[in-house]
Amino acid sequence: MSVSTHRRCQLTIIAEYVLEEKLIALIGRLGAHGYTVHEVRGGSFAADGERRREGAGETDRTIEMKVICERATAESVAQQVLGQFSDHFSVRVLLAEVEVFRPGMY
């Protein structure tokens, strides 16, 4: 028996821990059906190779949030997240196409 799959978008948001509640509120408002969040460690480097921000320790923890949704929802979430937070916070937003089995959940 073959199982049919359906295309959706997976939005990955890597951001400062302090933004978690705001991001959850935002994606809920924009129509996403759910999300997963976990803490990650990582860092970024300036052009000269110097470490700029290390997402470790209590005060600058980093989260990675994944949202699977329709493309239009993903795009509007990405636009809002970048518009609201990218000026002053460390935020990365990635978009990837995924295949899901139960389209009604996303």
Next chain:
Amino acid sequence: MMIDPLVLMFALGVAARLARSDLRFPEPVYEALSVYLLLAIGLKGGVVLSHQPLADVALPAVFAVFAGFALPFVLFPVLRNAVGLGRADAASVAAHYGSVSVVTFAIATAYLQQRGIPAEPFMPVLLALMEAPGIIAGVMLARSRAATGAPVFREVAVNKGIVLLAGGILIGYIVGTEGYASLKPVFSDLFRGLLALYLLELGLVVGGRFPDLRRAGMPLVVFALVTPLVTGAAGVGLGSWLLGLSAGGATLLGVLLASASYIAAPAAMRMAVPEANPALGISSALAVTFPFNVFINVPLLAWLGGMS
């Protein structure tokens, strides 16, 4: 003179980090230790407070709230003019120094206990009261208009430090010595050992912060060294002369004014004043002021407290 093992634990953490050791505490352990420390300090304070007439606490409590709120307003022009920071950065750093460091307080308490210097039992209440006002003042300073927004106040009021400290005090006050007896093996007998573990981890975090100092600049480093000397001495003096505290109590008030928050303030200021550079406040509070207080200022303020 015997060196406090707590200080050595902290130094070990810093040294390990600077040597690029792979030593690292799992995040949940660090979090659990900080919950334990806050609750233990609150509980013990509440138990002792249950034997104390509450009227004795009123004046020091009012003073503590006022001092915590006023301090950022005093430091703000210094940070703007002498250190050369912009409005948002100056307000954010001022908030860190208006709020308090629970671990510095714990170390100072342990320092006094080890030397048999008694302090007023209500000092943890002042610690809990001084956590929020400095942060609220910092938010007000950062925003030119008076509207600071209710969410910030709510966030500050229910941050885990205040919930655990105030909650611990309340529970300790309600159950008293008798009720606390069953908790004592965990919250009193293990306290110094667990504080030592926490300090080892904190040393690792501080060691990792040193590179930020280069970017923060020398004026901010000088500020982070001179401020606790001045505010600490002022706290000891005012505690002794104005509030009539004992040598130990005046020392702890000095320590509260000298310490800078590195948990509650950074998180609150990050949300309330996102345009401020978060590295400035946390680096100066954690990598300069905290070790300075631990190694030099606490003994200095205890000496000053004994003199006054």
